[in-house]
Amino acid sequence: xxxxxxxxxxxxxxxxxxxxxxxxxxxxxxxxxxxxxxxxxxxxxxxxxxxxxxxxxxxxxxxxxxxxxxxxxxxxxxxxxxxxxxxxxxxxxxxxxxxxxxxxxxxxxxxxxxxxxxxxxxxxxxxxxxxxxxxxxxxxxxxxxxxxxxxxxxxxxxxxxxxxxxxxxxxxxxxxxxxxxxxxxxxxxxxxxxxxxxxxxxxxxxxxxxxxxxxxxxxxxxxxxxxxxxxxxxxxxxxxxxxxxxxxxxxxxxxxxxxxxxxxxxxxxxxxxxxxxxxxxxxxxxxxxxxxxxxxxxxxxxxxxxxxxxxxxx
Amino acid sequence: xxxxxxxxxxxxxxxxxxxxxxxxxxxxxxxxxxxxxxxxxxxxxxxxxxxxxxxxxxxxxxxxxxxxxxxxxxxxxxxxxxxxxxxxxxxxxxxxxxxxxxxxxxxxxxxxxxxxxxxxxxxxxxxxxxxxxxxxxxxxxxxxxxxxxxxxxxxxxxxxxxxxxxxxxxxxxxxxxxxxxxxxxxxxxxxxxxxxxxxxxxxxxxxxxxxxxxxxxxxxxxxxxxxxxxxxxxxxxxxxxxxxxxxxxxxxxxxxxxxxxxxxxxxxxxxxxxxxxxxxxxxxxxxxxxxxxxxxxxxxxxxxxxxxxxxxxxxxxxxxxxxxxxxxxxxxxxxxxxxxxxxxxxxxxxxxxxxxxxxxxxxxxxxxxxxxxxxxxxxxxxxxxxxxxxxxxxxxxxxxxxxxxxxxxxxxxxxxxxxxxxxxxxxxxxxxxxxxxxxxxxxxxxxxxxxxxxxxxxxxxxxxxxxxxxxxxxxxxxxxxxxxxxxxxxxxxxxxxxxxxxxxxxxxx
Numbered sequence: 001x002x003x004x005x006x007x008x009x010x011x012x013x014x015x016x017x018x019x020x021x022x023x024x025x026x027x028x029x030x031x032x033x034x035x036x037x038x039x040x041x042x043x044x045x046x047x048x049x050x051x052x053x054x055x056x057x058x059x060x061x062x063x064x065x066x067x068x069x070x071x072x073x074x075x076x077x078x079x080x081x082x083x084x085x086x087x088x089x090x091x092x093x094x095x096x097x098x099x100x101x102x103x104x105x106x107x108x109x110x111x112x113x114x115x116x117x118x119x120x121x122x123x124x125x126x127x128x129x130x131x132x133x134x135x136x137x138x139x140x141x142x143x144x145x146x147x148x149x150x151x152x153x154x155x156x157x158x159x160x161x162x163x164x165x166x167x168x169x170x171x172x173x174x175x176x177x178x179x180x181x182x183x184x185x186x187x188x189x190x191x192x193x194x195x196x197x198x199x200x201x202x203x204x205x206x207x208x209x210x211x212x213x214x215x216x217x218x219x220x221x222x223x224x225x226x227x228x229x230x231x232x233x234x235x236x237x238x239x240x241x242x243x244x245x246x247x248x249x250x251x252x253x254x255x256x257x258x259x260x261x262x263x264x265x266x267x268x269x270x271x272x273x274x275x276x277x278x279x280x281x282x283x284x285x286x287x288x289x290x291x292x293x294x295x296x297x298x299x300x301x302x303x304x305x306x307x308x309x310x311x312x313x314x
Numbered sequence: 315x316x317x318x319x320x321x322x323x324x325x326x327x328x329x330x331x332x333x334x335x336x337x338x339x340x341x342x343x344x345x346x347x348x349x350x351x352x353x354x355x356x357x358x359x360x361x362x363x364x365x366x367x368x369x370x371x372x373x374x375x376x377x378x379x380x381x382x383x384x385x386x387x388x389x390x391x392x393x394x395x396x397x398x399x400x401x402x403x404x405x406x407x408x409x410x411x412x413x414x415x416x417x418x419x420x421x422x423x424x425x426x427x428x429x430x431x432x433x434x435x436x437x438x439x440x441x442x443x444x445x446x447x448x449x450x451x452x453x454x455x456x457x458x459x460x461x462x463x464x465x466x467x468x469x470x471x472x473x474x475x476x477x478x479x480x481x482x483x484x485x486x487x488x489x490x491x492x493x494x495x496x497x498x499x500x501x502x503x504x505x506x507x508x509x510x511x512x513x514x515x516x517x518x519x520x521x522x523x524x525x526x527x528x529x530x531x532x533x534x535x536x537x538x539x540x541x542x543x544x545x546x547x548x549x550x551x552x553x554x555x556x557x558x559x560x561x562x563x564x565x566x567x568x569x570x571x572x573x574x575x576x577x578x579x580x581x582x583x584x585x586x587x588x589x590x591x592x593x594x595x596x597x598x599x600x601x602x603x604x605x606x607x608x609x610x611x612x613x614x615x616x617x618x619x620x621x622x623x624x625x626x627x628x629x630x631x632x633x634x635x636x637x638x639x640x641x642x643x644x645x646x647x648x649x650x651x652x653x654x655x656x657x658x659x660x661x662x663x664x665x666x667x668x669x670x671x672x673x674x675x676x677x678x679x680x681x682x683x684x685x686x687x688x689x690x691x692x693x694x695x696x697x698x699x700x701x702x703x704x705x706x707x708x709x710x711x712x713x714x715x716x717x718x719x720x721x722x723x724x725x726x727x728x729x730x731x732x733x734x735x736x737x738x739x740x741x742x743x744x745x746x747x748x749x750x751x752x753x754x755x756x757x758x759x760x761x762x763x764x765x766x767x768x769x770x771x772x773x774x775x776x777x778x779x780x781x782x783x784x785x786x787x788x789x790x791x792x793x794x795x796x797x798x799x800x801x802x803x804x805x806x807x808x809x810x811x812x813x814x815x816x817x818x819x820x821x822x823x
Contacts (some may be wrong), residue, residue, distance in 0.1 A: 185693040187684035192682055204629065204661050204668065205682050205736070206653040213473055276643040 108221025157233025196263025
């Protein structure tokens, strides 16, 4: 039956993610109606919780679409957050923001060189980078947290509101719009998809695939550092443990959003919705009164289920 | 034909038919193999050799016909033939050896003898040595050596040893000499003779007619899916085989008129020298392409045809070259250099090198001019893009439902047209074509050559590599013969209707 409807299924798989999102929203709304799931406050909470994952998932979408992967984002988060907070303490907000972003970009650039010039598979290059960055974070922080007292910084990257809307939701929406336009509307985005879709054909067409791969890994590095800065603003401090559990959540969100693990296919909007689905599930499971252990198990099941829906068999 | 009796045959294939998606690939083909003979099988690309062999290998089934192996009738056409059951073994062009394993481990792959739970390495070593000794190669090849450390001809010997260990009595050699040097070929022939003396029967597929005459007892020629010739080699002349290969079909005249090429002005592209020492060696290639010219390159597998184009195009970077375009020296160190200088290539493998299969037709075509389509917001200008694509689709007669259809659903001929479309919108001066018509229908072929011809008439040039000789003869103003990395011969066809036929060309190769 699957084979007969293959053509239809292919089109339909683009919408699966939206359908899944709406169904989950409805399900939790009904189940958790009296626990306040559907209140503006709670929904805004979900959006705030999902911001960092969403932003990193956008970067990961570019990397996966180009046929590579970036495992270093988790420890990139904590390093960028720490560097930013240190610079904030010792200098000023401008240098802090610039420094944080530069660290992410630099990490991505080095990852890119390792993948394209030294020819180490990205899985291994970024795995090594993950460990190196974590070590540096532990070392420079001495395992202590560094607080953020700068009010302006905390407003921009964490607790600010514009009207009723959290600044984190605004960050997410801005990143989403830029990411989606870059991937789908610009020559660069098209080249990213071509590189991941068929590297050899892209080379023969004259696309500089090495450069494309370095650039996507830099995007991923920058989004990771932005996520790190948001963590620092939201928690009003940074610690080496920040982002430690995020890597797999980000990959799950991206795959649920319909991006292919093998390159050439993906949408930024899908990844963000994937992140929101996972955020919603987290929130729902807590409201359901599950213990942390039960939450973790349930989350695993839901990730497997969601991915099985969104991966289109070819 | 010679009188042979059914009892002499180890394999008898009778009236084999095979059709693929409405195209008849084999029609009533007979092929028989006498026990202990070396039987040559020749035919042009698409003549049906591989299909016939794949039926023997159990890759395909025949639609109708009888196969008798060792007196046993395999009558059920529904079932794939199990080659192991009938002791048939094929030595493939691409070796099926695992580089990281030893000679012995490869020879006994899948049939490892065991001692308890472990493989019996001593036995493997001893038996491999024994087989290699039988082939008189025991001195040269160590069973404990890893495959990756062996030269290509020794790998082939190991393949043969593997077939023997798997108790092969009928060996099929698929173009075994294509990648071998003269000396290595001699070595292989020695081994084949020893196999023959052991009573092993061999089918030997080759494009090299010299080889056929050197080693085979009988030869069969396939053309357009029919057996057009079978006889003893000793009763056959080279010319008989060539005639059978080519047939007598004459080519109808069409729009195409070979014009006299004006060689008084500067050549469009001048290759002063081109050398490449890696893999397939290119030695000092010199070549000029004039405006309006289609320069054909003929050569066998391994002659360096593809490597030559890749080296000009900057895909293969390890080469030493001096190029001039319109009399001006150009530097090409990368593909983007080549593109900037107006040199474009249409690669050999449509799906692997030419197309992004999950992209739409439109996105595939526009891929080569993305940067030019960028507007002030850094976005791709879709309106312009669609206009360009729709124009090309009409001009090149690409058959499609709509331009947003995924390219993978198009036919081979239309896919190739898309590749040509995406290449010519970059306005190249010189187009390098690597076997642009393999596996596509006749109508599309004609269309494609019309496009190429129009392209040259606008003052551009083409280098056309093709394994189809009729194509070279029909369309080229000059044909170069490439042999082991150097140009051995040049045939000028400009201004003449036709002054060479396929037989003559085949003999030159």
